[in-house]
Amino acid sequence: MLEPGKISIRQLTVLFYLAMIGDMIIILPPIAAGYAHQNGWIVALASIPMGMVLVWLMLKLAAHYPDSSLVQICERILGRWLGGLVSVTYLIFFVIAGSIYVREVGDFLTTQLFANTPIRYIHLLFIATLLWAIWHGLESIARSAELLLPLFILIYIVLILCLLPEIEVSRLKPILGEDHLWMLRGTMLTTFYPFGEMIVFLMVIPYVQHQKHLKRDVLLASLLAGLTLALIIFISLTVLGSFFTQHNIYATYTLTQKINIGGFLQRIEALMAAAWVLTTFLKSCLFFYAFALGTAQLFKLRSTKPLYVPTTFIIFGLSLLVATDVSYYLNTIVPFWIDWNLTYSLLFPLLLLAIHHIRNRKKSVLPG
Amino acid sequence: MRLRVLHIVIAGLILLSATGCWDRKELNELGIVLAMAVDKDGDKGYKVSCQVVVPSEVASNSGKSTTTTVTLVQATATTIHEALYKMTLSSPRLSYMSHVRLLVFSEEVAREGIADTLEALIRDPNFRPDYYITIARGSPAEDILTILTPLESIPANSLFYSLKNSSDSWAPTIAAYADDTVEKMVSSGVEPVLTGVRILGDRVAGGSKDNLTHIKPEARLMFTGMAVLIRDRLIGWMDEDESKGYNYIAGNVKETTGHMNCPEGEGVVSLVLLRSTSKIIPRLVNGKPAFDVKLQVVQTIYGDSCETSLSSDYAIRQLQKISERKLIKIMEDSVNAAQHRLRSDIFGFGREFYRKYPLHWKTLAMNWNETFPSVKVNIEVEAQIRRIGTLDDSIIKQMKEEMPE
Numbered sequence: 170m171l172e173p174g175k176i177s178i179r180q181l182t183v184l185f186y187l188a189m190i191g192d193m194i195i196i197l198p199p200i201a202a203g204y205a206h207q208n209g210w211i212v213a214l215a216s217i218p219m220g221m222v223l224v225w226l227m228l229k230l231a232a233h234y235p236d237s238s239l240v241q242i243c244e245r246i247l248g249r250w251l252g253g254l255v256s257v258t259y260l261i262f263f264v265i266a267g268s269i270y271v272r273e274v275g276d277f278l279t280t281q282l283f284a285n286t287p288i289r290y291i292h293l294l295f296i297a298t299l300l301w302a303i304w305h306g307l308e309s310i311a312r313s314a315e316l317l318l319p320l321f322i323l324i325y326i327v328l329i330l331c332l333l334p335e336i337e338v339s340r341l342k343p344i345l346g347e348d349h350l351w352m353l354r355g356t357m358l359t360t361f362y363p364f365g366e367m368i369v370f371l372m373v374i375p376y377v378q379h380q381k382h383l384k385r386d387v388l389l390a391s392l393l394a395g396l397t398l399a400l401i402i403f404i405s406l407t408v409l410g411s412f413f414t415q416h417n418i419y420a421t422y423t424l425t426q427k428i429n430i431g432g433f434l435q436r437i438e439a440l441m442a443a444a445w446v447l448t449t450f451l452k453s454c455l456f457f458y459a460f461a462l463g464t465a466q467l468f469k470l471r472s473t474k475p476l477y478v479p480t481t482f483i484i485f486g487l488s489l490l491v492a493t494d495v496s497y498y499l500n501t502i503v504p505f506w507i508d509w510n511l512t513y514s515l516l517f518p519l520l521l522l523a524i525h526h527i528r529n530r531k532k533s534v535l536p537g
Numbered sequence: 538m539r540l541r542v543l544h545i546v547i548a549g550l551i552l553l554s555a556t557g558c559w560d561r562k563e564l565n566e567l568g569i570v571l572a573m574a575v576d577k578d579g580d581k582g583y584k585v586s587c588q589v590v591v592p593s594e595v596a597s598n599s600g601k602s603t604t605t606t607v608t609l610v611q612a613t614a615t616t617i618h619e620a621l622y623k624m625t626l627s628s629p630r631l632s633y634m635s636h637v638r639l640l641v642f643s644e645e646v647a648r649e650g651i652a653d654t655l656e657a658l659i660r661d662p663n664f665r666p667d668y669y670i671t672i673a674r675g676s677p678a679e680d681i682l683t684i685l686t687p688l689e690s691i692p693a694n695s696l697f698y699s700l701k702n703s704s705d706s707w708a709p710t711i712a713a714y715a716d717d718t719v720e721k722m723v724s725s726g727v728e729p730v731l732t733g734v735r736i737l738g739d740r741v742a743g744g745s746k747d748n749l750t751h752i753k754p755e756a757r758l759m760f761t762g763m764a765v766l767i768r769d770r771l772i773g774w775m776d777e778d779e780s781k782g783y784n785y786i787a788g789n790v791k792e793t794t795g796h797m798n799c800p801e802g803e804g805v806v807s808l809v810l811l812r813s814t815s816k817i818i819p820r821l822v823n824g825k826p827a828f829d830v831k832l833q834v835v836q837t838i839y840g841d842s843c844e845t846s847l848s849s850d851y852a853i854r855q856l857q858k859i860s861e862r863k864l865i866k867i868m869e870d871s872v873n874a875a876q877h878r879l880r881s882d883i884f885g886f887g888r889e890f891y892r893k894y895p896l897h898w899k900t901l902a903m904n905w906n907e908t909f910p911s912v913k914v915n916i917e918v919e920a921q922i923r924r925i926g927t928l929d930d931s932i933i934k935q936m937k938e939e940m941p942e
Contacts, residue, residue, distance in 0.1 A: 281662045286559040294554055342892035410720050426665055436665075 171465050171473050172376050174308035181377050182386045184314040184451065185370060187321060189394035191452030192273050193363045195421045195445050197398055198405045200362065200503065202415035204355025207341050209406055209414065212355040213399035217392060219356065220364030223514055224391045227367065228384050230518050231374045233525055239371035240463040246521050246528070253467060255517060260463045262513050263369060264480070267456030268487035269502065270449050271295055275488065276495055281422060282442065292488050295450070300481045302454050303461065304474075307376055310454050317447055324444040325397070329404060331428040331437070336407040361507050363398060364391060365514030366452075372459040418499065421445070457484060565592075568610065568630030571693035572639040574678035575617070575654055577646050583654070584613045585620035586679040587632055588693050595690065605746055606690045609682055617657045634663045638697040640670045640715065641734065643678035647764065647771035655719055655769070666716035669700055672764045672771065674733040681734055684743035684756050692758070700732060700760055708793035709780040710760045722769050725902050726887020730783065731764040733774065765879045767906065773879045775871070782871025785864065786830055786884050788815040797863050799843035800855040804933070806847070807840035808860060808922070819890040821897065826890050827913040832864060837924040841931040848929045853922050861918040868916050876910040886912065 176184075201209030234242045239259060244252035274295055275288040283291065302310050345352075370387070377383065405414045405424050414420045422445075425438040461480045465473040492498035568589040578584040587610045594606040610632070612623035621632055640658070642651055651670075658664045673681050682692065689695035704712040710732045721729040736756055742748055743756025763780035765772050775783065784790045796807040818829040838856075841847055847856065875883055887905045891898040901908060 283560040284662065290554070290559065339892065343895040409716075410724075412720050412723050413716060423666070426667070429667065 171462060171470075172307055174306045175376055175378050176308060176311040176373075177378055178380050178383055178386050180311035180315055181370075181373065181383075182390045183318050184311050184373075184455070185367065185387055185390040186394050186397075187314050187318060187448050188369075188452040188455050189363050189367055189391060190321075190397055190448045191363075191366075192270050192445070192449045193398055194401055194448065195277065195419055196273065196503070197359060197362060198402045198414050198420045199416070199418065200358050201355055201402050202406065202411050202420075204358065205352045206415065207343075207406055207411040208345060208352060209355070209411070210341070210399055210403040211345070212352055213359050213395070213402045215356050216359040216364070217395035217399065219360045220395055221388055221391055223360065223364045224367060224388060225384070226518055226522070227371060227514070228374075228387060230522055230525075231371050232384070233522075235379065236375050238373075238375050238462065238466060239368070239459075240466045241375075242371070242521065246525050256463065256467050259513060259517075260460055260467070262509060263372075263456045263460040263463065264483060265487060265491065266366065266369075266509075267453050267460060268484050268491050269498075269506075270453040270456065271299075271484060271488040272491055272498070274446055274449055274453075276498065277419060277422075277442070277445070280495070281419060282439075289485075289489060292485060295453075296481050296485050296488075298450065299454055299457050299484075300477060302450075303458055303477055303480075307373065307458065310451070310458065314451055317451070321444050321447060324440045327437075328425055328428070328441060328444075329400065331430055331434065332404050332408055332424065334430065335427055336404070338407055340407050340410050357511075358507055359398075361510040361514060363394065365510035367391065368514045368518070369455050369459045372462055373455065418495070457481075562631075562633070566630060567633040568628055569636050570632050570634055571607070571636055571691055572641065572682050572696065573634075573637055574641040574643070574673070574682050575646050575651075576643045576678050577649070578613045581613050582615035583617055583620055583646070584611060584679065585617055585624075586611045586682055587621070587624065588682040588691075589628070589630070589632070590691060605685060605744075607682075607685075607692060609679070611679065617654055618661070634661070635665050637664060637668045638693050639700075640668050641678040641681045642670070642672050644672060644674065644771065646678070647672045647731075647766075650769045651766075652722060652769035655715060655722075659715065659719060666714065666719075668715055669697060669732075670713050670715055670718055671696075671700070671732050671734045671760070674735045674761065674774075676736050676740065680736060680740055681758065684736060684740075684758050685746065685748045685754075686758065687749050687754060696734065696758060699758075703760055704732075704784075704789065706792045708784045708790045709763065709777045711763055711780070711784065711789060721885075722766075724888060726882060726889075726891050726898070726905060727885035728768070728881045728883045729766045730775075730883045731766065732760050733762040733764055735759050735761050765875070765881050765883055767881045772881055775874055775879075778867055779871045779874045782868040783875070783883060785813065785832055785868050786815055786817070786871065788813070794839065795863070796840075797856070797859050800845065800852060800859065802844040804842035804844060805840075806838060806843060806856060808836045809839045811835045811837060811923075817884065817886060817889045819886070819893045821894060822913070824897075825912070826886075826894075826897075826901065826908070828886050828889070828915065830868065830914060830916045832868070832916070832918045833921075834860075834864065834918070835921050835923055836860065838922065838926050841925075841928075842933045843931060844934060844937070846930055846934060847925065853925075857920045857922055860920040860922070864918045864920060865916050868918075872914050872916070876912075876914075880906065880910050882906070882909045886914070 201212050205212040234245060237245060240256040243255045247255060271292055275291045278291050279286060279288050401421060405420050408427055409420060409424055417423045422438055422441055425441040428437055429435040457480060461473050461476045464476055492502060570587040570589055572588040574586040576584040588607050589610050591604055591606055591608055594604055610624045610628040612620040614620040614623050624632055659666060684692060686692045686695035700710060700712050703710045711730055713731050718729045721727050737759050738756035740756055748754050748756055763775040763783060765775055790813045792810060794809045796805045798805055812835045815832045820827045875881055
């Protein structure tokens with residue numbers, strides 16, 4: 170086995186919840202408001218059932234091959250060469266996605282907090298921490314997720330409670346008055362961004378101790394994470410209004426700058442930054458891990474460890490290369506990234522499932 | 538052994554890198570800016586003035602002080618940020634902007650448009666969008682920042698709290714935050730309003746420490762009138778009553794006081810308003826927009842110089858009627874001024890209409906500024922007088938009854 174560790178279902182659920190919130194807690198509000206303006210929260214809510222179907226589809230694929238990771242499933246269904254090809258595209262997806270999360274952290278911190286620090290030093294620190302986490306294996310990542318969950322929930326609840334006095338529900342009107350086609354597109358994005366990227370968990374699920382309720386718990390985690398995101402979008406729209414939610418690149422952060430209770434409980438936005446870096450860290454951890462593990466499985470290596478350090482170099486380089494500047498990131502990557510997510514979280518899993526069923530039927534038709 | 542050395546090296550590296558020293562800003566190298574004024578300096582661009590705290594003066598244990606608590610740093614440049622950085626030419630400290638509480642525009646800048654300034658400040662992550670915006674009346678904006686104030690040793694704080702408290706307890710001012718103003722600038726169907734600020738008294742003497750040695754300072758700052766904008770340009774001013782009417786309609790009145798004539802005979806009754814709720818209800822009348830404004834107020838009597846007794850149910854009801862008529866008049870005057878004199882939809886009638894009839898709004902949005910002056914606005918007030926203070930009968934009435942003149 171390449172991965173000696175085993176994680177429990179509870180750990181998987183926690184990891185899933187935090188990773189799904191991941192970078193989305195800051196990225197998603199401007200996307201939702203960009204497509205649906207004041208109806209962004211409806212879009213976010215509407216995407217929850219669709220996203221859960223997506224997750225259910227992934228779990229269904231995993232349930233057919235409980236001991237195989239995504240790369241191994243591809244090989245078993247499509248054969249050595251075709252399966253390998255699909256696996257390679259998945260690995261490229263993982264490594265680029267991982268790099269983009271690192272870049273998001275870098276862009277955010279250099280824009281809001283460390284204006285004069287070169288972005289590569291922030292990346293270096295972040296990636297060094299990633300390497301540290303990966304080096305200690307999946308079990309450590311899962312355990313740190315368990316440790317960080319209370320912290321995240323505490324920060325989240327404090328922020329939401331402190332923002333309650335600022336809410337103006339009239340900002341949400343008119344409800345459903347806008348262009349419905351754009352809302353539909355918005356729902357696509359809010360479905361495939363947070364939920365779709367969870368395809369990475371197919372690399373982790375084989376290392377979960379076999380227990381009942383895997384499907385139920387993961388679906389529950391995706392439901393809760395979806396609600397968490399929808400609530401942030403709702404708060405952002407009612408406190409900041411649709412203009413600032415849409416056009417402020419880091420709307421959630423600006424949102425927490427609005428907190429001012431009695432003139433003394435204020436300026437606590439660093440908490441938000443901490444929570445966001447924390448969840449994004451876990452998400453990029455998983456993508457990093459999936460890439461290294463997948464590569465080892467694809468080339469049938471005996472150990473994953475020799476791949477870790479080269480992977481850090483690849484991610485470090487890619488994180489600087491993926492986007493020339495923030496505008497490129499916002500205007501090119503964000504609108505078109507959906508195509509990747511759509512391919513990897515819906516088309517390929519559907520294809521794999523279909524072929525799996527066709528082959529099984531053939532088998533069962535054959536005598537004996 | 539080798540592993541231990543490696544661990545120590547790694548720990549050392551983490552210690553060195555995790556401090557975040559790259560972006561360190563030492564407190565004693567920063568000039569903390571509390572207020573900023575923007576003037577126009579001919580063709581040279583913006584003249585930006587920053588009121589910077591003098592830390593040794595603000596510290597409580599500084600003993601006898603010799604200098605003023607704040608100082609003014611100025612620079613002129615094409616853009617706001619150039620000016621801010623150019624200030625280092627005359628100031629030893631780099632301006633630190635995240636504690637700005639007040640932004641003052643000169644009338645000239647406000648008439649040309651404040652959007653580019655606000656855009657620059659909102660984009661800059663060093664500014665937090667929770668400062669108030671005001672417009673200087675009758676003097677350049679920089680002069681507002683040169684008046685020393687008693688009670689609050691830092692003038693910017695004095696202005697900030699004065700505006701905050703007056704908008705809470707004296708209806709005619711509006712505490713306009715930067716982000717709310719920008720939101721009104723960019724959304725259709727509502728226009729921003731700002732409060733004006735004026736220097737009373739001797740402008741030159743106000744900048745000296747001597748200003749604080751008089752019980753009655755030689756120069757004072759006062760908020761007065763409301764600036765009405767269309768998008769980001771100043772169009773005109775509303776006087777105190779019109780501003781009050783605006784605040785009633787916009788639902789900004791938390792507490793205020795006013796007076797009205799007695800139901801019979803001479804004298805006035807003064808009333809304190811405890812609560813008010815207002816609602817703008819858009820309607821479609823023959824395909825045209827019309828608006829109902831509904832205001833509910835709860836008042837209490839704080840002064841009574843009437844000849845007849847107010848301690849009857851009938852008298853109270855009459856007072857309610859009078860106060861309703863008066864409030865309607867105040868609001869109608871305000872709406873009239875906005876519709877005909879200033880032609881700016883500061884109340885957000887258009888936005889309310891959009892929120893209720895989004896599809897109809899599409900046809901109206903393009904030329905709302907032309908439609909707005911002619912829309913029908915119907916105002917209804919329900920005034921309640923719940924309490925009459927601690928006296929059941931007027932002292933003045935008693936006095937006159939005991940000793941007729």
